[in-house]
Amino acid sequence: MSQEIKADVKLNLEGLLCPIPVVKVSQAIKNLAVGGVLEATATDPGVLADIPAWAKSTGNEVLSIERQSKVITFLIKKVK
């Protein structure tokens, strides 16, 4: 129940495959202010591992990951 956190930007990555989701997330995060939250939805199961890994290497924070049938929703906070 992480829906109390409000996303500043929403990004639809449904249907996209590696490495494009990570590219789009990094571009969207670039345009956010520090502390801003991005909500991204994707359908490629690979993002379950890849977006947290990307966040780890860039120093950003994945606030939540939710999976409803095929759609995976991420909340990502820009830390720096």
Next chain:
Amino acid sequence: MEKNDGVTIIVFSGEMDKVFAAFSIAIGAAAAGKETNMFFTFWGVKAIQKGNLTGKGFFGRMMGLMNRGGINTIGPSRFNFGGIGRWMFKYMMKSHKVTLLEELRKTAIDLGVKLLACEVSMQVMEIDADDLIDEVEKSCGVATMLEKAFHSQVTLFI
């Protein structure tokens, strides 16, 4: 000050599947904010050629014909079957909505991945700077590639 955490990818192979892997990794690295350089040598030069026929002398022109460059010309390292494999792979990639190789290269360029060409390979195979796509930064040698690699945390040879 150099950050010493870049990524250097030496693209030696000129086959669709290996070039695909190289560009995917480069994109991932660039998306993680790393300075990323790709050094195309030997068969790898094909991935950054415009795709026109190349060569001056007899052997050079033969090479340009039999080993034609261009990102849409190269076939997979296995199951190419004289071009049928390339067509099949493209078809399968499209139906699974995988980004096509040319778009992948464009994404890498848009993300600031630097493309370097091996000068010796170009000379031996009679490939001119004009035969390469405009986004190639320059042609260079092993010292330039190593200088990038010395400042990298990850160096790959594909």
